[in-house]
Amino acid sequence: MNGKELLAARFEEHRSHLRAVAYRMLGSLSEADDAVQMTWLKAAGADTGGVENLAGWLTTVVGRVCLDMLRSRESRREDSLDEHGASLGTRVGTDPEQEALLADSVGLALLVVLDKLSPTERIAFVLHDLFAVSFADIAPIVDRSPETTQRIASRARRRVRGDSGAGSEDRMRQYRAVEVFLRAAQNGDFEALLAMLDPDVSYRTDEAARLLGAGTDFDGGRVLAEAFCGKAQVARAIMLDGEPGLVLAPSGTLMLVMTIRFAGEHIAGINAVADEDRLSRMELTVP
16 A cells, blocks of 8 residues: 555545534535545645654644635625525535434534624634634634634623523523423424413514515414424524523525524414524624
8 A cells, every 4th residue: 555545545545534523514415525535635646654643633724724715715705695595505415314313413503603603703713612723723723823812702602601690590491481482393292282381472573584484473372283293303502692592404505593482481483484684693602
């Protein structure tokens, strides 16, 4: 086996790890595969004979590749609506079921929140908090000092996890209640849904949500339980501006959120919001 073949064999040993890193950074399976392929091309063209920790070296390379891709993505944020809509689909060659399973294993809500971070924040947070890469190794990737990189990661962590201030115990109890409501909806458990709802619960949608098929306004626990029973398969619990809610984000692409109002232990109101301006101003976090 020559040097190139040996490098290829060793690269394959680390492919799944590199793909996992790239997926968490990019939130797209097709883009993650592109990043891994670009990492291989860079590795094949480099002198790796003196590299003692190939896994660490490759992680650094894929981090740089992903940072470039995220920055390129940022520069295209002003794309037309048609182009944005097209990006919601699955690219040819990507297995939708595989991507859905991967998103679920990572935590779809986490992917949505990560998308709110700047490229540098996302790289620093993912590499350090999710893959235990040292700040000294991340610093050259983001072109910052280790101390500054640590501050960037801390800022990103606050944006991802939120601030557990006063009243957080009540909010977490409500968040767990939202999770119970969501499981009952997905499992088609009508009685469990009904038990979570205030008899006079209201459901409201904005115009953008109605256009997406989120239904129309209605009132009443039984009506809402019937509407949600066996539905909401792609929804996930999340914190919206510090309050528990639901997010619909197929493959990590934010499309709609549902803010939830409680009256005591019961859900008293659900508002479906898909207006892009309102979504952009919401602070999304995961507990």
